[in-house]
Amino acid sequence: MINAGVAPPALEVEDLAVVFPTRRGDVLAVAGVSYAIGRGRTLGIVGESGSGKSMTALAVMGLLPAPGRMTSGRIHVGGDLVSGLGEDDMTRIRGERIGMIFQEPMTALNPVFSVGAQIAEAWSLHRKAGRAEARDAALALLDRVRIPEPSRRYDDYPHQISGGQRQRAMIAMALACKPEVLIADEPTTALDVTIQAQIIELLLEIQSEMGMAIQFISHNLGVISEIADDVAVMYAGRIVEYAPSSRLFESPRHPYTRALIATIPRVGAHDTRLPAIGGQVPHPLALPPGCPFSDRCPLADDDCRKAVPQLTTQGDAHRVACIKAEAT
Amino acid sequence: MTAPLLSAEGLFKHFPLRGGLFGRRAGKVHALNGIDFAIWPGRTLALVGESGCGKTTAARAVAGLIRPDAGRLLFRGKDVATASGNDRKSARRAMQMVFQDPYGSLNPRLNVNAIVAEPLVIHGIGDGAARRDRVAEVLAQVGIDPRDGERYPHEFSGGQRQRIAIARALAPEPELIIADEPLSALDVSIQSQVLNLLKDIQAARGLAFLFITHDLAVVDYFADEVAVMYLGHIVERAPRAALFAAPRHPYTRTLLAAAPRPGGGKRRPGAVPAGEVPSPIDPPTGCPFHPRCPRAVSACRETMPILSGGDHAFACHNPEPVP
Numbered sequence A: 001m002i003n004a005g006v007a008p009p010a011l012e013v014e015d016l017a018v019v020f021p022t023r024r025g026d027v028l029a030v031a032g033v034s035y036a037i038g039r040g041r042t043l044g045i046v047g048e049s050g051s052g053k054s055m056t057a058l059a060v061m062g063l064l065p066a067p068g069r070m071t072s073g074r075i076h077v078g079g080d081l082v083s084g085l086g087e088d089d090m091t092r093i094r095g096e097r098i099g100m101i102f103q104e105p106m107t108a109l110n111p112v113f114s115v116g117a118q119i120a121e122a123w124s125l126h127r128k129a130g131r132a133e134a135r136d137a138a139l140a141l142l143d144r145v146r147i148p149e150p151s152r153r154y155d156d157y158p159h160q161i162s163g164g165q166r167q168r169a170m171i172a173m174a175l176a177c178k179p180e181v182l183i184a185d186e187p188t189t190a191l192d193v194t195i196q197a198q199i200i201e202l203l204l205e206i207q208s209e210m211g212m213a214i215q216f217i218s219h220n221l222g223v224i225s226e227i228a229d230d231v232a233v234m235y236a237g238r239i240v241e242y243a244p245s246s247r248l249f250e251s252p253r254h255p256y257t258r259a260l261i262a263t264i265p266r267v268g269a270h271d272t273r274l275p276a277i278g279g280q281v282p283h284p285l286a287l288p289p290g291c292p293f294s295d296r297c298p299l300a301d302d303d304c305r306k307a308v309p310q311l312t313t314q315g316d317a318h319r320v321a322c323i324k325a326e327a328t
Numbered sequence B: 001m002t003a004p005l006l007s008a009e010g011l012f013k014h015f016p017l018r019g020g021l022f023g024r025r026a027g028k029v030h031a032l033n034g035i036d037f038a039i040w041p042g043r044t045l046a047l048v049g050e051s052g053c054g055k056t057t058a059a060r061a062v063a064g065l066i067r068p069d070a071g072r073l074l075f076r077g078k079d080v081a082t083a084s085g086n087d088r089k090s091a092r093r094a095m096q097m098v099f100q101d102p103y104g105s106l107n108p109r110l111n112v113n114a115i116v117a118e119p120l121v122i123h124g125i126g127d128g129a130a131r132r133d134r135v136a137e138v139l140a141q142v143g144i145d146p147r148d149g150e151r152y153p154h155e156f157s158g159g160q161r162q163r164i165a166i167a168r169a170l171a172p173e174p175e176l177i178i179a180d181e182p183l184s185a186l187d188v189s190i191q192s193q194v195l196n197l198l199k200d201i202q203a204a205r206g207l208a209f210l211f212i213t214h215d216l217a218v219v220d221y222f223a224d225e226v227a228v229m230y231l232g233h234i235v236e237r238a239p240r241a242a243l244f245a246a247p248r249h250p251y252t253r254t255l256l257a258a259a260p261r262p263g264g265g266k267r268r269p270g271a272v273p274a275g276e277v278p279s280p281i282d283p284p285t286g287c288p289f290h291p292r293c294p295r296a297v298s299a300c301r302e303t304m305p306i307l308s309g310g311d312h313a314f315a316c317h318n319p320e321p322v323p
Helices: A053-060 A087-096 A115-124 A131-144 A163-175 A193-210 A221-227 A245-250 A255-263 B055-062 B085-094 B112-122 B128-141 B146-150 B158-170 B188-205 B216-222 B240-245 B250-258 B298-302
Strands: A011-022 A025-037 A042-046 A069-077 A098-101 A181-185 A213-218 A230-235 A238-244 B006-019 B024-039 B044-048 B070-075 B095-098 B176-180 B208-213 B225-230 B233-239
Touching: A011 A053, A025 A042, A025 A053, A025 A213, A025 A230, A025 A238, A042 A053, A042 A221, A053 A069, A053 A181, A053 A213, A087 A098, A098 A163, A115 A131, A115 A163, A131 A163, A163 A193, A181 A193, A193 A213, A193 A221, A193 B250, A213 A221, A221 A245, A230 A245, A230 A255, A238 A245, A238 A255, A255 B188, B006 B055, B024 B044, B024 B055, B024 B070, B024 B208, B024 B225, B024 B233, B044 B055, B044 B216, B055 B176, B055 B208, B085 B095, B095 B158, B112 B128, B112 B146, B112 B158, B128 B146, B128 B158, B158 B176, B158 B188, B188 B216, B208 B216, B216 B240, B225 B240, B225 B250, B233 B240, B233 B250
Parallel strands: A042 A213, A042 A230, A098 A181, A181 A213, B044 B208, B044 B225, B095 B176, B176 B208
Antiparallel strands: A011 A025, A011 A069, A230 A238, B006 B024, B006 B070, B225 B233
C-alpha cells in the first residue's frame, strides 16, 4: 500500500461497547473492542455464538437492534467519524461507503421486486442517472458476480433463484455503490461447500479489483483462514487474540484460540482424539470473575480470576489478552 | 468379513410435486435413484454430499420414517418391509436416530427423563423401575447428570440437548445409530465434545453408525466407509483411507478441494468448478455431475455411468487417475 503511514485505515473502531438491557440486568454484548482495517485488507472476526462478533458488525453499520445501544466507541470510515451520526446521515453512509452482506440474503433482498430492479435501485441511489443506464449497470454487476445469463435473471424475483445466486445478487447490491468497506456476516454459512468456495473466490477477486476493506465474520476457522489477512478471535464480547492470519494459525498464543484450532477435525486426523474444550460459552450475565475464559482454561489460576486481561502486544502485530500467554 | 448389519439394495424414492389449480402432479423430486450400501456391525458408514443429494432421504428411509418407492432394506439379512411383526419391531428397536436440530427434536413439554424413556415405552422394554435405571444410566453415559432428569429441554444448551438426544437413541440398546448432521447446529467448541462422545460410545458398545454429513473432515475423523452422493446417486463408495488417498470421482475431488482448511492460507482460484447442483426436479441426462465436471466427455452427457469397482467403487466414465 502506498502512503501506508499517511492514509487513514478504511475502517477504524475504537473502544466499542454495546449494552443490551434485559430484565435480569444489562448484558455487555461488546466490551471494549478496537481494530482497524486497511484498504484492500480483510479482517476475519471469528467467535462462537454470543461472542459479540455480529453485534460488533451491526454497531459499525449503525443497525443495532433495540434495545441495544452503544455505550462507548468511535467509528471512522476512511478517517471520517461516522459514529453518533443521525439516522439520515447513517443511511447515506451505508449506501455510499459501507456495503453489507449477511448469512440470509432474503434479509437484504425485497421479495416483491425483481433482483435486477433492486440492484439498479441501489446503483442509482446516489447517482443522477436514467433508468436505462441503471439497468445496464445492474446487468454489468450481475455479470460481475457471475450470475449466468444476467439479462434473463434480471427480472427474476429473489425466490426464483438458488441460495447461491441470491448470495451473489446481494453481493452485487452491496458493490453497487463501490463501498470502501464491506461488512460480511457469515455470508457463506448457509451455503453448500462448493458454493461457499465459489463465493470466497469471488470476494477475493472483487477485492483485488476494487480495493475495498472487508470485515468478514464467521464461526468457521477454515473459512476465515481462506479469506482473511488478519484475524481477531472474540470471546464473551472481547477480542482475546489478534494477529496476521498465518501467525495466528501457526502460533496461536491465547489458550482459547489454541483450543479452538486444535479442536477442529481435519482431513488426515483419523487416529487422533480431538482435544475438546470443556464446558460451554458462559452466559453473558454469569461471566466468571476476571478472564472470561478462566472457567474453561487449563492454565487458569487465581491471578486469572482477579482482573480481565487486556489485549497487549506480543511483538509486531500479534496481540493477546492473557496473562499466561508468555508461559504457553 | 462378517455379514452386514444393514444393507440397502436399489433404494428409490421420488417425491411428487403438486401444483396448479387442482393440485395436479407438476413433476417429481428425484431424491433417491436406486442406491446400494451396507453397514457392518460396529462400523461407521458416512453418507456425504451437498443439499439435494438425497443423503437425508436415505437416512429417513433406513430409520423407517419414509417408505421407499422401490428397493429393499435388509436388517441382519431380513427384509424390514416384509418381515414378521416381531422381526420388524426388533429391527426398528435396533435402529435409532439422532437428528440435526436438538431444539426441534426434543418435545418441549416432556422432561428429560420422559424424553429418554420414550423409546423404552414405545418398544415395551422393562417396567417403571427398570426404565428409570436405564434412563439414569444412559444420561450418565452421555455426560448429563441424571439428577437433571426432571428438567425440561429449554433449560439446557444446544450441546447438552444433543447429548440428551443421543441418550434417547441409546436407551433401547440399539445396534445402529442413524445420525443426520448431528454436529451442524452446535458451536465449534461443542462439536468436538459431541464427536468424541460418539466415538467413545462406538468403541465401548460396538455400535454401527450411519452418519450423514456434508463435512469431509468429520467424515475422515469418524467414518470407516464413505459413500459420496450427488443428486440421488452414490457416485463413489470406498473405505475411508482409500477415498481420501485417491478419490476417483471428479465430484469427490471437487468436494475435497472445496473444504476449507484452517491454516491453509487464502483460497486459490479455480480449485472448484463453476455452476451449482442442478435441480433434483429436472436432473440432467447422463451423469448428473456432467454440467459442472471438468473431466466430462461426450458419453457423460448421454449415459449414466454404473457404480462399479468392488471395494472402491465409482460411477464415472472418465475417472481421476490414481495419483
